[in-house]
Amino acid sequence: MSKRLAALGTVSATALAFSTSAIAQDAASDAQPEASQPEALDDNTIIVTADRREQSLQDFAGTAFVVTGEELLQRGVQDFTDLQDEIPGLSVANNGGNVEVFIRGIGSSNNTELGDPAASFHFDGVNIPRPSGIGSAFYDIERVEVNVGPQGTLRGRNATAGSVNAISFKPGLGIWDAGLEAEYGNYNQRSLRGALNIPIGENVAVRFAGLYLAHDSYYNNVGPVQGIGVAEEVENFSGRAQILFKPTDRLTVVVAGDYISEGGTGYTGTNYALPLGEIADGNLQSLDQINDPRDVIARGITPDLNTDHWGIRSTITYETDDMTIEYIGSYRDAVYDYEATTPLSPNFPGVIDALSGGAGNPNADIILQESLDNFSRFRIISDSRSQFHELRLFNTEGPWIWSVGAQYINEKQFSFLGSTGDRTPFFSGIEFNTNTDSEAWAVYGDMTYSVTDRFRLTGGARVTKDKKERNGVAARYAIALGDGNFNCCLGVRVGTEGFEFAARDRTIINPDTDADGTISDQEVFDFYANGIAQFGDRDNLDEILNFGPFPGFFGTVPGRPDCLDTNFGDGLTCNGFEPSGQFTFGVPFQGQIFQQDGNYEDEFFDWRLRGEYDITDDHLVYALVSNGHKSGGFNDNLGDLGVAPTYETESVVLYELGSKNEFYIGDVRARLNGSIFYNDYSDQVFTSLLSVAQAVQFTNTFGGQTITLPDNTSQALIVSFSFNAADSEIYGAQIDGGFDLPANISLDFSALYLEAQIKKAEDIQDFRFQADVDAANAVFRSIEGRRLPRTPKWQLNAKLSQVFELPTGQLDYVISAGYRSSQFHTIFNSLEFDANGNASTVTDGRLLDKIDGYFTMDIGAGYTIDDAGKYRIEAYANNVTNSVNEAAIIITQFDNTRFFTRPRTYGVRVRARF
Structure with missing residues (x-):
């Protein structure tokens, strides 16, 4: 929904896992069927289920990464977004509360109810279609796996980029144990984690785990109006209960329930349009002048998140x-329920003058006050109710290792986006209020055959049928107060303190309540009022509504009895009105309430082929080709029950050659893996904000559909629009390895070289501009040869860890460092164009979407007090260099909104095992 407003290695095996690895590993072993257990492995072996069976990561013929639960703790990782810089090729951004995951440049930024992730997220084997809040489930975790490349035959629906699988510890039979951990850090961070495993007889065990996490805001309100809370304050609760029942050696039943509550002030991002654009004194501000991107000028209300x-x-x-x-x-x-006002600006030299209309402006105080007293707000509600069912038959012992199954996914969504336009001319807000149903059915089969003891062949196939439909309403409200020519329309107040949207409680979906085929002005007003549960304390729009949809004269400005019509000569003192002898209340833009009725169906076939050969027991080579699809869909209806333009299914084919090797250099055990890969990415979908006019032009020209808008449709209405834009290619090479050095030192490293660009494309609309505001720049541009967003050319990671055995216990540490080279966040690659279409580096800073290269570093150290591992104390620092970088950027006509990675955090924790 944010688009409509403006997701390696291992630690020393001797390190203690949360709730103790001994408890968790025993529990996990008892919870799994015997046939699924891997062969005996040494303590340094990393387990992965990329092929949907447990095996050593070194034996897996493909690319995958594993982060253990202990690593998450040691590095101070709070949730999945913190893995942004830990795994090469992985980009994870919290974009206004929506978690966007890209793997090697493949992903999706369509985070509306009509979009689906391109990286499939699973928690304990269950597909999670909307991962809001799932970050707070990252406790009592055995490991997190990131599987790279299309997963169509293994993980199913919409997994063109890959899959992310979080695996929790399971109950353990015959084990009575408990663990508790408390933590305190900067930003007043407090957390408490606990786990309890209880055996009930010989065949039943239960496991309880919980988390409390809270910290103060990472943002700072440095503006003139204090007392307004700002984004990224957190207060989260989560609990999980599991019961294991194993009546026989053959039958295992696990039933689990979990609850997550996320509160705080959410994620607004920061709009950089003001400091990056031309301000009153003509100076283009530099990003270097902004010391802390989270120092902002706040206004309106304290953001409120409830998940x-x-x-x-x-x-x-x-x-x-x-x-x-x-x-x-x-x-x-x-x-997910979030309501907020966005900050006016980040803090930079001259910001107050800029917000006051420029230094020396005679009305500076009034302009600043009206800017600070602007209550334009938004509220997002996303309610996803999903069912997941899978029946699978499999065998994990050769020479035939196979898996066949069927899968059904059903999701019902209620989606709401409402905004108010306080003090704005001819605009009172927008509303999307819809219900969306989607279903996916699939049957699949995957088989590996050992041709010889060293040579294996794999083949897999899946047939998927995907269906999605939606109904509801979308509206853009334009209710003005002014004279007969609407010359003076800054007096409408809406969204002030106490304002509430009706949201779910709206009772009028079709404004044509008398069913006469036309929508009168009165029906428009009734429809608008039905969407408001309560007007704000200082709103005057409710008073204006009492005058009705007709020209009328009244002697005072509603809500401002001191503003008599004879006193308008004092200019801005009456909310910006110019002198006028008559006020007219009207709706100057008709056709802005669009009934939504869209649907899309598709069937697609995914497959994979792989060959692998063990040169020796420690040297594996493989070659694979795999295909995956991400279902297409439909857009908002253009006009009232007008056409809902569709976009086609994306397709990715991955070709990969790789080798995995373990060997000794003297007495040093070493590991070195490498691969080269090529992704053929077809019918790539982009999502952007377009006006109805732009969407119609694009669809009629390139979309394969002919759209005729219904009468009286506002072509200026801005919609989130997805379209097949291009065929792309993504290729590169990756290596990873490690050394088990003397003195219990481990060194691990990984490097990714990535090229990702548009290979072939039609010209697309420059969605950084609105046609009704800047028609000269909102034109079709070539994007061929442009680099794909979120694809740094170089991505490097290294980790050093060591364990010291002491007479009284054990001391260990880990240092993790990473580097990401520069990258872009839109397909226009920080370019602007002259009147002849020639591209050059931006001079309009609002178009800047390039992020310079940066380093990160995390450190952690711990001391286990006794040999039994019952007590432990740890210290950590995440992002030691305080390298705060953009995780996502949204650019529209008036915005350059940026969301950032976590600042430097540090703290201490203590654990006890009982």
Whole structure:
């Protein structure tokens, strides 16, 4: 929904895992069917389930990364977004509360109810279609796996980029144990984690785990109006309960439930349009002048986030002599509810003058006061209720290792986006109020055959049918107070203190309540009022509504009895009105309430082929080709029940050659893996903000559809629009390795070289401009040869860890460092164009979307007090260099809004095992 407003390595095996790795590993082993257990592995082995069976990461013929639960703690990782700089090729951004995951340049920024992630997210085997709040489930975690490349035959729907799988610890039979951890850090960070494993007889065990995490805001309100809270304050609660029932050696049943509550002030981002653009004194501000991007000039209300995400699931496995039968069923309800006003600007030299209309402006105080007293706000509600069902039959022992199954996913969404335009001319807000239903069915099969003891062939296929439909309403409100020519329209106040949207409680969806085929002005006003639960304390729009939809004369400005019509000569003292003898209340733009009725269906076929050969037991080579699809969809209806333009399904084909090797250099055990890859990316979908006029022009020219707008449709209305824009190619090389050095020192490293650009494309609309505001620049531009967003050419990571065995316990540390070269965040690559279409580096800073290269570093150290590992104290520092960088950038006609990675955080924690 934010688009409509403006997601390696291992630690020393001797390190203690949260709740103790011994408890968790025993529990995990007891919770799994015997047939799924890997062969005996040494303590340094990393386990991965990329092929949907447990195996050593070194034995997996493909690219995957694993971060253990202990690593998450050691580095101070709070949630999934903190892995942004930990794994090469992975980009994770919290874009206004929406978690966007890109893997090697493949992803999706369509985070509306009509879009789906391109990287499939799973928690304990369950597909999570909307991952809002799931970051607070990252406790009592065994590991997080990131599988690179299309996962169509393995993980299913919409997994062109890859998949992310979070795996929690399971209950353990015959184990009675508990762990508790407390933490305190800067920004007043407080956290408490706990886990309890209880055996009930010989065949039943339960496991409880919980988390409390809170910290103060990373933002600072440095503006003239204090007392307004700002973004990124957090208060989260989460709990998980699991019960394991194993009545026989063949049957295992796990039933789990979890609840997540995320509160605080959410994520507004910061709009850089003012410091990056031309301001009154003509100086172009530099990013270097902004010392802290989270120092902002706040206004309006304190942002308020309420996320409630809960679910239940069951996993039933039954072993026969020849195979294992597994059923996974889940129901999840994720409600994301966020209301906020955005800061006026980041802090920079001259910001107050800029907000006052320029130094020396005679009305500077009034202009500044009206800017600070602007209550233009937004509210987003996303309620996703999803079911996931999968029945799978598989065998994990050669020479035939196979898996066949069927999968069904159903998701029902309620989606609301409302905004108010306080003090703005001819604009009172927008509203999207819709219900969306989607279903996906799939059958699949995947098989690996050992041709010889060293040579294996794999083939897989999946057929998927995807369906999505939506109904509801979208509106742009334009209610003005002014004279007969609407010359003076800054007097409407809406959204001030106490204002509430009706949201779910709206009862009028179709404004044509008398069903006569036309929408009168009175029906427009009634429809608008039905969407407001309560007007604000200083709103005057409710008083204006009492005058009705007709010209009328009144002697005072509604809500301002001191502003008599005879006193308008004093200019801005009456909310900006010019002198006028009559006020007219009207709706100057008709056709701005659009009934939504869209649907899309598609079927696609995913496949993969792979060959792998063990040169020796420690040297593996492989070659693979795999195909994946991400379902297409439809856009908002253009006009009232007008056409909802569709976009086609994306397709990615990955070609990869790789080698995995373990060997000794003297007495030093070493690991070196490498791969080269090529992604053929077809029908790539971009999502941008376009006016209706731009969307119609693009669709009629390139979209394969002919659109005729219904009468009286406002072509200036801005919509989120997705379209097939290009065929791209993404290729490169990756290496990773490590050394087990003397003195219990481990050194791990990884490097990714990535090229990603548009190979072939039609010209597309420059969506950084609105046609009704800047028609000269809102034109079609070539994007061929442009580099894909979020694709640094070089991505490097290294990790050094060591363990000291002491007479009284154990001391260990880990240092993790990373580097990302420069990258872009839009397809226009920080270019602007002259009247002849010639491109050059931007001089209009608002168009700047390039992020310079940067380094990061995390450190952690711990001391285990006794040999039994019952007590431990740790210290950590995440982002030691305080390298705060943009994780996402949104550029529109009036915005250059940026969301940032976490600043430097540090703290201490203590653990106890009972």
